[in-house]
Amino acid sequence: MGKITIRIIVFVLALGICAYALIQYGFFSAKDAGFVSIKLRKPDFHLEPWVYVLYAHIITAVLSLVIGPFQLFLKPANLKRVKRHRMLGYTYVLSVSISGLVSVYLSLYATGGWVAGLGFLLLDVLWVSATWISVNKIAVLGDIQAHKEWMLRSYALTFAAVTLRLWLPVLLILYDGSFIAAYHVVA
Structure with missing residues (x-):
C-alpha cells in the first residue's frame, strides 16, 4: 500500500468514527448508546455527572x-501554513490534554470493570505523555x-478510538459473542 492510500484510509476512518460519535451522541440520547446502556443496567451507576464528563471526552x-491527519500529512511549507500548523497544533494538544484528563x-467506570479501566487508564497516560513529549521536542529542543x-505516536494513540471499534466485532466473534471478554482484550 502506498503512502497516499494509507493517508486516505486513516482520514476516512477518522472521519467515520467522528461521524458515528456526532450522530450517536449529538442527535440521539447518550442513554441509547451501547456502552452507556450496559452501564445503566447496574443499579449503582448514576448517569450524572458521568455523562457530562463523557461529552467533554467525546468533543x-x-x-x-x-x-x-491535517497535521501529520500536510507539510507547512510557507509562513501562513506554519502559523496554521501551530494553531491546529495548539488545539490538538489542548484537546488531547483535556480528553486524556477527563x-x-x-476509566474508573469503564465497561468491563477494572481490567478495561486499567487498559484505558494506561492509554490515557501514554496519550497525554506522547503528546507533551512531542511539544517538548519542538518547543524546548527545536x-x-x-x-x-x-x-505520530500521539496520533496513533488518538487513533485507538478507531482501532477499538474495528477490533471489537472481530473479538466478539472470537469470544463467542461475550462482550465483556472481547472488551477486556480490546481495552
Whole structure:
C-alpha cells in the first residue's frame, strides 16, 4: 500500500468514527448508546455527572481525531501554513490534554470493570505523555524530526478510538459473542 492510500484510509476512518460519535451522541440520547446502556443496567451507576464528563471526552477526542491527519500529512511549507500548523497544533494538544484528563475519570467506570479501566487508564497516560513529549521536542529542543515522531505516536494513540471499534466485532466473534471478554482484550 502506498503512502497516499494509507493517508486516505486513516482520514476516512477518522472521519467515520467522528461521524458515528456526532450522530450517536449529538442527535440521539447518550442513554441509547451501547456502552452507556450496559452501564445503566447496574443499579449503582448514576448517569450524572458521568455523562457530562463523557461529552467533554467525546468533543475533545473527536477534535483531536479530525485535526491529526491535517497535521501529520500536510507539510507547512510557507509562513501562513506554519502559523496554521501551530494553531491546529495548539488545539490538538489542548484537546488531547483535556480528553486524556477527563478520561482518567471515565476509566474508573469503564465497561468491563477494572481490567478495561486499567487498559484505558494506561492509554490515557501514554496519550497525554506522547503528546507533551512531542511539544517538548519542538518547543524546548527545536528537534523537528523527534517532534514528528512523537506526534505520530500521539496520533496513533488518538487513533485507538478507531482501532477499538474495528477490533471489537472481530473479538466478539472470537469470544463467542461475550462482550465483556472481547472488551477486556480490546481495552
